[in-house]
Amino acid sequence: MIEERRERRATLLIVLLVVSLLLMTFYSRESEDGLLHRLQRFSADLISPVQKLVSTLISPVRGGIEFLSDLGKARTERDELRERVKLMDEELRRLAEVERENRQLRSMIKVKESRPDLELMAVKVIGSNPDLWEKTLIIGAGYGDGLKEYMAVLSEDGSLVGRIIRCTADTSIVQLITDEKSSVGAMLERNAEMGVVKGDGMGIRLELLNQNADVKTGDLVLTSGLGGTCPSGIPIGTIKEISERRPDLSVGIVLEPRAAFSRLERVMVVLSPLPTAVPEKGER
Amino acid sequence: MGRNRWAFIFVLLVTMLLELAVAPEIALGSVRPDILLVVLVCWALLEGSRSGAILGFWGGLMEGIFTTTALGVTAFIKTVAGYVVGELRRRVVTRTVLWPMAVVFLVSILHEVAKFGLWSMLGLEGRPSFRLGVVAGFALYNSLFTLLVYPVVLRVAQREEETFMF
Numbered sequence: 001m002i003e004e005r006r007e008r009r010a011t012l013l014i015v016l017l018v019v020s021l022l023l024m025t026f027y028s029r030e031s032e033d034g035l036l037h038r039l040q041r042f043s044a045d046l047i048s049p050v051q052k053l054v055s056t057l058i059s060p061v062r063g064g065i066e067f068l069s070d071l072g073k074a075r076t077e078r079d080e081l082r083e084r085v086k087l088m089d090e091e092l093r094r095l096a097e098v099e100r101e102n103r104q105l106r107s108m109i110k111v112k113e114s115r116p117d118l119e120l121m122a123v124k125v126i127g128s129n130p131d132l133w134e135k136t137l138i139i140g141a142g143y144g145d146g147l148k149e150y151m152a153v154l155s156e157d158g159s160l161v162g163r164i165i166r167c168t169a170d171t172s173i174v175q176l177i178t179d180e181k182s183s184v185g186a187m188l189e190r191n192a193e194m195g196v197v198k199g200d201g202m203g204i205r206l207e208l209l210n211q212n213a214d215v216k217t218g219d220l221v222l223t224s225g226l227g228g229t230c231p232s233g234i235p236i237g238t239i240k241e242i243s244e245r246r247p248d249l250s251v252g253i254v255l256e257p258r259a260a261f262s263r264l265e266r267v268m269v270v271l272s273p274l275p276t277a278v279p280e281k282g283e284r
Numbered sequence: 285m286g287r288n289r290w291a292f293i294f295v296l297l298v299t300m301l302l303e304l305a306v307a308p309e310i311a312l313g314s315v316r317p318d319i320l321l322v323v324l325v326c327w328a329l330l331e332g333s334r335s336g337a338i339l340g341f342w343g344g345l346m347e348g349i350f351t352t353t354a355l356g357v358t359a360f361i362k363t364v365a366g367y368v369v370g371e372l373r374r375r376v377v378t379r380t381v382l383w384p385m386a387v388v389f390l391v392s393i394l395h396e397v398a399k400f401g402l403w404s405m406l407g408l409e410g411r412p413s414f415r416l417g418v419v420a421g422f423a424l425y426n427s428l429f430t431l432l433v434y435p436v437v438l439r440v441a442q443r444e445e446e447t448f449m450f
Contacts, residue, residue, distance in 0.1 A: 009334050009367075016341040016363045023345070023356030028406045036355050043350045047304055054305035069312055 104156045104266050111158035111268065118231060119272035120154070121146070125264050126171065135179035135199065136165070139267060144169040150275035152223075152230040154268045159235045159258035160184065160223060161267055163275075172269075176261060177204055177236065185226035186236055188219050197221060197236050197255065204237060206253040217242060221255055228276035291440055296339060299323045300346050315421040317429045320347060321395055324362055325369050325388045326430065326437040333370025340366030354408055361398045365391050385430045392423035 027036045108122050121141070129136040141147050153161045153174045162176040175182055182199040186206060193215065195208040206221055219239045225232025235258045243252035303320040310317065320343045328336025344359030369387060376383065396419045 009337075012334060013337050013363065013367050016337055017360060020341065020344070020356045020360035020363060023348070023359065024354060024402070024406060025356075027355040028408065039349060040352060040355065044352070047350050050301065051305045051308075054301075055309055059309075 100265070107156045107158075108266070108268055111154065111156075115158065115233075117273075118270050120268040121271050122266055122268055123147075123172075124266055129173070133180070133201065135162075135176040135182075135201065135261075137162070137174040137176065137264065137267070139164075139172050139174055139269070140170070141269070142170045142172050143167045146271060147172050147269055148274065150229045152234065152270040152275075154234060154270065155259035155264060156266055156268070157258070158268075159237075160230065161259045161261070161264065163229055164269065174267070177257065177259075178202065178261065184230055184236065185224040186221050187224040187232075188213070188215065189222050190214075190216075190219050194224055194226070195221075204255045204257055206239070206255055208253070215239065215242060215253065230275075231270060231273055292335070292339070295323065295327065295437070295440060296342055296346075299343060300350070303343075303347065304350050312425065313421075314418055315425050317425045318392065318395070318422070319429065319433070320344075321362065321365070321392060322388055322426050322429050322433045323437060324366050325391055326384050326434045327441070328366045328369035329373055329384055329387065330438060330441040331370065332373050333367045336366030336370030337363050338366070340364070354403065354406060357399060357402045357406070360402065361395055364398075365395060381431060381434050384434050385427045388430045389423045389427040392426045393419055396422065 023036070026034075030036060105122070108120070112118075112120055123139045123141040123145075125137055126140045127138040129138070137153075139153070147164060147167055149164050149167055151164045153163060155161050160177055162174045162179070162182060164172045165175040166173040176199070177184060177197060178199045178201065180199050180201045184197045185194070186197040187194050191214055193208055193210055193213040195206050195213075197204050197206050208215065217239050221236045221239065223230045223232055223234040223236060237255035237257040239253055240256040241254040243254075299320050303318070307316050307319050324336065324340050324343060327339050331339075340362035341359050344362035345356075347353070347358045347362075348355040369391060372387065396414075400414050
């Protein structure tokens with residue numbers, strides 16, 4: 001019985017293989033227009049709509065498989081891109097820095113062009129005084145660079161920042177006009193009324209010599225040149241607030257400084273004309 | 285042919301549909317699985333040489349008809365594959381999926397070698413050059429695909445057996 005089955009299986013195998021061999025022989029010998037070739041072409045037409053449909057249905061799965069196969073490559077690319085982004089970020093920061101410097105320098109050149117009577121020197125701000133009560137800056141040039149005490153210091157747009165109160169070989173300390181010990185001879189641009197701009201630790205205020213002077217908010221206040229430390233015509237600030245007359249008949253005038261003290265990166269020191277007078281002790 | 289003709293036809297048709305429409309869509313690079321070969325090995329391991337040879341013949345024939353390969357070549361190879369793998373059923377008794385995976389891997393390599401051999405014998409013009417790396421990838425892909433196919437074929441074969449037992 002088992003033997004018979006084995007024989008039947010072997011016979012079946014032989015029959016199937018012979019049929020296959022015959023098909024192979026006919027197929028390889030017939031021309032492109034032969035029966036078997038035409039059958040193949042017809043079948044391809046028959047199956048192609050199904051293949052298209054399956055292709056459409058399976059495309060999300062294929063996308064997923066492609067995604068998985070690309071994952072390793074994507075990781076490497078991601079790391080490379082991260083590195084490049086980091087480098088480009090650094091480059092962007094550097095360029096932004098250069099652009100800002102460029103803007104500052106252009107602004108300084110403009111000031112130099114508008115004030116040919118002044119010899120100016122651009123100096124980098126390297127720090128500020130940590131003391132709560134002293135409003136000073138440290139700049140990166142000293143007497144070794146030609147700086148002297150009491151020289152006026154301007155911002156990049158040419159507004160008054162303060163004056164040098166101490167010099168070392170390579171650095172100088174600049175007293176800001178907002179410092180309580182600071183006082184600068186000033187005048188109103190509109191009508192040349194004279195006065196003194198004093199710091200109060202937080203801001204600046206103007207004290208006019210003429211108590212009946214015509215003064216309005218928005219008026220620009222310039223240095224008068226009196227006092228000998230600061231050249232005339234340098235903008236200090238604009239009048240922000242005028243209070244009632246005080247009992248001593250003086251008028252409280254609050255100024256908005258023109259220089260942006262919170263973001264000073266470079267300043268200009270007025271090398272010439274040199275200060276002609278030294279402020280009195282306790283007033284500097 | 286078998287105890288349940290309908291189950292056989294169902295397996296054959298579904299496999300052909302998957303082979304012709306799905307397999308090209310899940311190719312990894314230049315390697316695509318031969319779903320028909322995977323099903324054939326699993327089926328032959330469960331159903332024996334007679335059923336394996338018949339499935340191999342009809343499957344290979346339909347594959348030849350619906351593709352542009354030389355007709356009869358795949359029918360010949362798959363008939364032999366189905367028969368030989370079916371003979372293994374009587375010699376190895378195991379239910380682990382690792383066994384069909386190993387058989388699929390080996391049969392896949394032999395399948396491609398035999399295909400190239402027959403193409404050479406027939407003197408077919410413009411046949412591709414044999415690349416071992418592609419064949420190894422093909423065998424590996426088929427082998428991994430067995431993990432999905434074997435449990436399904438096992439279930440169909442068991443159901444067929446239950447129908448017969450009833």
